[in-house]
Amino acid sequence: MVMKQANTTRSTHVPVIIVGGGQAGLSASYFLQQENIEHLVLEKNTLMHGWKHERWDSFTLVTPNWQCDLPGHPYTGDDPDGFMNHAEVVEYLNAFAEKVKAPVHEGVTVYSVSCDTKGLYSVATSEGNYTADQIIVCSGGYHIPVIPRMAERLPEEITQIHSAQYKNAAQLPEGGVLVVGAGQSGAQIAEDLHLEGRKVYLATGDSPRVARFYRGKDVVRWLDDMGYYRMSVDHHPLGKNVRSNTNHYVTGRDGGRDIDLRKFATEGMELYGLMTDYQEGELVFQPDLEEHLDTADATYNNINSRIDQWIEQQGVETDEGPSVYKPVWKPESERTRLNLAESGITSVIWSIGYRPDFSWLDASVFNGQGHPQHQRGVTGQPGLYFLGLPWLHTWGSGRFSGVREDAEFLIDKIFAYQEQLDEHCADQGVECQKITESA
CATH class of the missing domain: 3.50.50.60 (FAD/NAD(P)-binding domain)
Structure with a gap:
């Protein structure tokens, strides 16, 4: 299916929508592409915005370079025991983005995500409305x-x-x-x-x-x-x-x-x-x-x-x-x-940290402090996942060292769920809609 441009009267349906274009969002896209699962990345700023614009000039990684192991993009430089500085980190991430070539819409704000009784997600954005079978939240946990x-x-x-x-x-x-x-x-x-x-x-x-x-x-x-x-x-x-x-x-x-x-x-x-x-x-x-x-x-x-x-x-x-x-x-x-x-x-x-803001996500998956409850990124709501959070599964989940394994694990779950949806459509003897009228 070729995705069509959303407008104010119709909603473009995409099987999987990724919210956030950092290392987590692009890692998810990498594995979704391997499984030929159609998807879209929505990023409110530009790819890797936080790494490019929210670090000080003398910033360096505190983890050694050999721990940088994004999907298909391990560190291959000549200083594996060193620590990349800010410019080098941006270069590393730009090269990763170029490899992944994710289907991304930059400068798009997600206003709200909600799910109907049939499990279809509605996504309202600054460029129009979408629907999706599954949502991967990759916007991190450091918002405000x-x-x-x-x-x-x-x-x-x-x-x-x-x-x-x-x-x-x-x-x-x-x-x-x-x-x-x-x-x-x-x-x-x-x-x-x-x-x-x-x-x-x-x-x-x-x-x-x-x-x-x-x-x-x-x-x-x-x-x-x-x-x-x-x-x-x-x-x-x-x-x-x-x-x-x-x-x-x-x-x-x-x-x-x-x-x-x-x-x-x-x-x-x-x-x-x-x-x-x-x-x-x-x-x-x-x-x-x-x-x-x-x-x-x-x-x-x-x-x-x-x-x-x-x-x-x-x-x-x-x-x-x-x-x-x-x-x-x-x-x-x-x-x-x-x-x-x-x-x-x-x-x-x-320098006393951030608090999460998932107010745009209408889902009963949060604890009293506003943090999502999940098991390795899989929430209790079918089709809703989180990726890239600190200690999502291991110490490296929120870092370059562990997001790859977490993303691969989630995409296996997403692939299985998508197969179930396709089987359901086949059992009903109908073709699943790709473009649905907005409410």
């Missing part, structure tokens, strides 16, 4: 940048941006910078500003950290050898709760290294606990900085200890023996208030 209401009370002269908007130190006015949140993005942005000579104030949280290298190898390589990245969410000690965990902070910058907030403190960065309020010209923090640092270091040492145990069990020979991180700095006291004007802070970067 979180900025707390206290931000409204900060002085107007303070520049405020979310981490998704940060590019480099030059975009900010002269003066100190407060980074709120020390997760993977916040810690790396704080480092970037620190290396550029800016005075940085960092409000920490309970983010864990991990070593970059340990006993002669990248920790990612050790964990891969140990089978961690093949562990499904169903067998993880934390179960599905692992999906809400904050990513460990580390960096691939300059060949990869640890991020040690304590070391930054010895070099002039000011660290604080969780920021909770702004009152009468002062920022207010919880007295939990030391707890945050100790907990992060405990995670760091625990991961290394598990590597030590595995090395011993497997009889692996290494040039380096076990070691334990020892703090290079400790806070003399817990500072719970900071006068904003006296500090010289002129900018605030909010």
